[in-house]
Amino acid sequence: MxxxxxxxxxxxxxxxxxxxxxxxxxxxxxxxxSQEGAESAFLAKDSAMFIDAILSTPQDVQIVYPEEFIKWYIRLDNLSVSIFHSQPEPNETSPYSYYFVPRADIKVQGRDLKLSTLFFIKSGDNFTISNIPEQGGEKLND
Amino acid sequence: MIRNKKAKVHHGFAPGYFLMAGFIFLAMAFVLLLITSQYMKAFRVHHKDIPTHIYAYRAVNTCLAYQDNITKRYYPGVIDFSKYNQENLDACYVDTSIRSFNIQLRDLDKKESYNRILVGFGASMSIKSYPVWIMYSDGTINKGELLFGIS
Missing domain, CATH: 1.10.287 (Helix Hairpins)
Known part of the structure; x- marks a missing residue:
């Protein structure tokens, strides 16, 4: 050549x-x-900050999260909040996770939820999330 | 400009040509990263001091707050001096792998600063002051401030 x-x-x-x-x-x-990625990252961070704020509030408190993301799923565990775009497997991890700082005197009841109306509930020495509000005096359990 | 007549081209190698191509690629990458960064900036809506305030108010309103023995009601903003110790604050902020806390209580009436308490791995860069009342075991209440920083 x-x-x-x-x-x-x-x-x-x-x-x-x-x-x-x-x-x-x-x-x-x-x-x-991508919009979904940005929204998921924001939701995870905002939810974790929400939890930190609730753990910083005295007495029992129950707050409804103002946004609805019906198509997604949220996972609460001892240290973090994760957002999934489909029903997550038990050991599945998400790239959209954010940590919060727990307290020794408040037990976090971890769970997976389909995101619709989202309640953050601190009652006594327990904290969890739910799709329905806690009824007055009812003890929290899974 | 691209090919130097003195520097002979061997097997098609043209240094100037590659320099220009490399420069164009770098410029393209820079512009794309800039666009991405600006786009993602729109989602960083939380003010940078919000975490500091949230964790500081955890100490002021719950962990260090005076609690009535009978009603169990917390008095936000009133620090129970007997609670100001390393053990209580370690229990208040359990997982410090991501965040650490730098806390110091000052009595403004006595003009006295108490021991600084570190929870976690290191010192904080930005310390903020929160006005509080300090209740002592003898019932006296003094004006104070809680210096709080996170990292």
């Missing part, structure tokens, strides 16, 4: 590589800026 042909081949190769790199970058940006 002569030098001119080699240079032409090199330029074509560079252009093709450039198109491939541009495509990969655009796909990365597209995925990172």
């Amino acid at each position: 002569n030098k001119r042909a080699e240079l032409t081949l090199l330029r074509i190769g560079t252009i093709l590589a450039g198109i491939l790199v541009a495509f990969i970058l655009v796909m990365i940006v597209y995925k990172a800026t």
Whole structure:
């Protein structure tokens, strides 16, 4: 192959590589800026901060979360809140998780819930989430 | 510009050409990252001091707060001085793998600062002051402040 042909081949190769790199970058940006991803990350962080705020409140308290994300699922465990886009398996992890800081005197009752109306309930020395409000005086259990 | 006549091209290698191509790719990557960063910024709606306030009020309103022995009612903003110790604060903030806390109580009437208590792994960069009342075991109540920082 002569030098001119080699240079032409090199330029074509560079252009093709450039198109491939541009495509990969655009796909990365597209995925990172997807609305579902951003909303899920926000919901996990906001829920965790909500829990921290409730654990900082004296006496019993019951608060309804103002947003409804009917299509998703939320998991509460001892240290974190996770958002799933489909019914999660028991050992499944989510990229949309956020930690809160628990208290030794309040037991967090972990559970998975389909997100509709979401209640955060601190009653006595227990804390959990629920789709229905706690009725007056009723003890929390799973 | 792209090919230096003196620097002979070997097997199609053209340094200037690659430099320009590399520069264009870097510029493209930079612009895309900038767009992504600006987009994600829209979702960082929480003010950066909100976590500090939330954790500070946990101490002020519950963990360190005076609690009536009969009614069990907490008095938010009134610190029970007997509760200000490492053990109580360790129980107030159990998991410190992500956050640590720097807490100090000051009596403004006595002009006295009590021991700083660290919960977790290190010192905090930003300390905020929260006005409180301090109740002592002899029944006296003094004006005070709680210095609180997280990291």
